[in-house]
Amino acid sequence: MLDLFPDDEKDDHKPTISEEELSDQEVLIELQNLKTQLSDKVVVLGHHYQQDDVISFADITGDSLQLARIASELTDKEFIIFCGVHFMAETADMLTGPHQKVILPDLRAGCSMADMARSSEIEKAWRFISSSTKDKVVPVTYINCAATLKAFVGEHGGSICTSSNAEKVIRWALDQGEKLLFFPDQHLGRNTCFKMGIPLEEMVVYNPNKLNGGLSAQDISKAKVILWYGFCSVHQGFSLDQVNAIKENDPNMTVIVHPECNFEVTQAADDYGSTSYIIDKISKAAPGSKFAIGTEINLVNRLAREFPDKTIVSLSPYQCLCTTMYRIRPRWLLASFRAIRDYKPINIISVPDDIARSSLKALDRMLAVK
Ligand code: 13P
Ligand code: SF4
DSSP, X not given: OOOOSOHHHHHXXXXXXXXXXXXXXXXXXXXXXXXXXXXXXXXXXXXXXXXHHHHTTOSEEEOHHHHHHHHHHOTTOSEEEEESXXXXXXXXXXXXXXXXXXXXXXXXXXXXXXXXXXXXXXXXXXXXXHHHOSSOEEEEEESSSOHHHHHHHHHTTOXXXXXXTHHHHHXXXXXXXXXXXXXXXXXXXXXXXXXXXXXXXXXXXXXXXXXXXXXXXXXXXXXXXXXXXXXXXXXXXXXXXXXXXXHHHOTTOEEEEOTTSOHHHHHHSSEEOOHHHHHHHHHHSOTTOEEXXXXXXXXXXXXXXXXXXXXXXXXXXXXXXXXXXXGOOHHHHHHHHHHHXXXXXXXXXXXXXXXXXXXXXXXXXXXXXX
């Protein structure tokens, strides 16, 4: 198996079940047994970017919005093992009841984009933006962020969106006020607002590493949309040159990318949408169709295997792996199952009550947007 983590990093986080104790094959066998044994109280959710041997143990797979909705409906399960990243498990924790526990098999599975906006930075930006305009500014956060940011938008009349409902949520936000503050992903914000007819000239980027975000009060008062300077390093790797190269090589290739890709890539692509949108498009396409996909490689490779009658390749010649998603391994999943069996659950994700209460205001607004 591809080894992406240096040894010193591994030393701090030894899997509870070492390779000396169980081989990879033995891990899979024990996992299957424990999953069957504990099926009354444990459910496994898997995001589409998880690797195949993790997905094979997921009871339900989905994109961020689907998994959030599903988590809120699984009231009869005591344990929800979330094979995804930290912000997804936090969201699930806030949407589940006090009798339930959400477990992230490896606590190091974060999201680099979510780390690009911190509460203190958002508070600072908010003060500057509010003092620069009399217009009502509505904050919307992409679900890829810490619970404290969800709480911020909850307390400031805003909402949360995912890649599959961003347009609806932004439309809702712009019905509530004149301006939008969108964080942390500038690309999802820009791509969606442009699609809704807002010209690029009405969007500015707030860079938290610069004084006042690198903006003047006049920039803020003129803008309709203020985008946070955040991005996904996996999706930012896709380029216009790659789209052009694919099209030059085979004009019959349909290019579909995730909206976390940059503006020129989404504009040059034939289509873009969330992970479940991409899956849906491919599954409904006629046999013989050809696709180049701009998203995480585990999903692209799985689609290629699931639809052998279609040509499905990655848009990029390089490995576009989400290394944080990739931290969830069967070995860690087994450790989570064993701990539940032994009545000593580990890696429980628990959002403090006050933060959860404020975040839920925003999550409820998101889930209510039709
Ligand atoms: P989806 O909601 O489209 O699954 O995207 C989640 C994500 O993190 C993409 O990088
Ligand atoms: Fe975060 Fe990008 Fe990984 Fe999605 S693909 S979880 S945005 S780092």
